Amino acid sequence: MPITITEEFIQSLASSKGDVLEAETLPPECYTDANFYEFEKEALFTHDWLCVGREEWVKEPGDYFTTSTVNEPIVVARNRKGELKAMSSVCQHRAMLVAEGSGNARGFVCPYHHWSYSLDGDLVGAPAMNKTCEFDRKANGLPNFKVEVWEGFIFINFDQNAAPLAPRLTHVQEAISGYDLANAEGPRPDPAPRLMWNWKVMFENNNDGYHASRLHHGPLHDFVPSEQASFPDAPKGAAGYLRFNGTLHPDASFNPTQKAVLPVFPGLSDEARNRMTFANIPPSLSLVMTSDMVIYLIIRPDSPETHYMDTGVLVAPGAMADEAYEHKMEMIMNSTSHIIAQDWHVDEMVQLGLRSRFAKRGRYSWQEGAQAQFNEWLVDRYLAEWDRRDPSAVGAAVAAE
Incomplete structure (x- = not known):
């Protein structure tokens, strides 16, 4: 049965914020419940970019x-x-x-x-x-x-009074400036599949450094070890956050050679070429960035337990003019399809688990730092939405003035 959203439930979400070693996961109902989904639509999707x-x-x-x-x-x-x-x-x-x-x-x-x-x-x-x-x-x-x-x-x-987005993404833009994404090239994505799990399960998986060396163990992923994950602090009020993951060699890429086969983005620093960068602008955009390709994921919920995701790729200007481009891209996508299949199977099974009466609020590893940053973004908005609709909070605010 759908839950009744109460002051106690909303305030309990605060324990998912803060230091990743102290925080706990969101309640399972946040991923499955119809009433919470309606609350979340207003809290996030009505007012955010x-x-x-x-x-x-x-x-x-x-x-x-x-x-x-x-x-x-x-x-x-x-x-x-x-x-x-x-x-x-x-x-x-x-x-x-x-x-x-x-x-x-x-x-x-x-x-x-x-x-x-x-x-x-x-x-x-x-x-x-x-x-x-x-x-x-x-x-x-x-x-x-x-x-x-x-x-x-x-x-x-949807909110005509929303503050501009770009000023709150300065730290993300600085980290990825070498890609010059405004001028990158890429085909229009194929029609998006409908995925049978909550949109947050997808967003969390996209940014989870903890599972990479375990679920994806093998020659297609071992050059990006979980132990080399790092999570830069996001400024207060930021609209996005980052995950860096060091690689065992420069210009690592998801293909059988483990190295870039497409032209490297020309503006990348040596530091950027020795890592993979994951940039996230919740609730709708995740970027997976290697030296020669960027995969972008546009997430579009349509129910508490389903969403659509547009998956596209961007490459350096001129890369698509190479006569061998399609063959090189096929090699990359054959490799990434194996990784995606592993992720999607796990996501589907996680959603099944979240429906269980035995699902509980878990604890995080240090390699899940991006999840704590995501929770920080989410919970702040959940609390703000509760304050907007809670008459006692409104009354208290008026009295304080």
């Missing part, structure tokens, strides 16, 4: 693509002025979606009753509505969202 894609997917005026997260259908377009726009793709008449897939268009026409919208979301046509009382065309445009581009990634925010 969500990655939805790459800027190169909408290069020209009229280019658009569609996506969704937490069951909100979204269309991203470049208008005639060259500006990026993100908006709901839900027609304001009878909720039909006005756009599907991707392409280039002069605007969006609802196929149901032919209400038409500009690339900015303005309602420009509504057939046979002239007799409808007090119908205001200007009040029936597609709801627009805030948009920000960071390192070539498009982020949206």
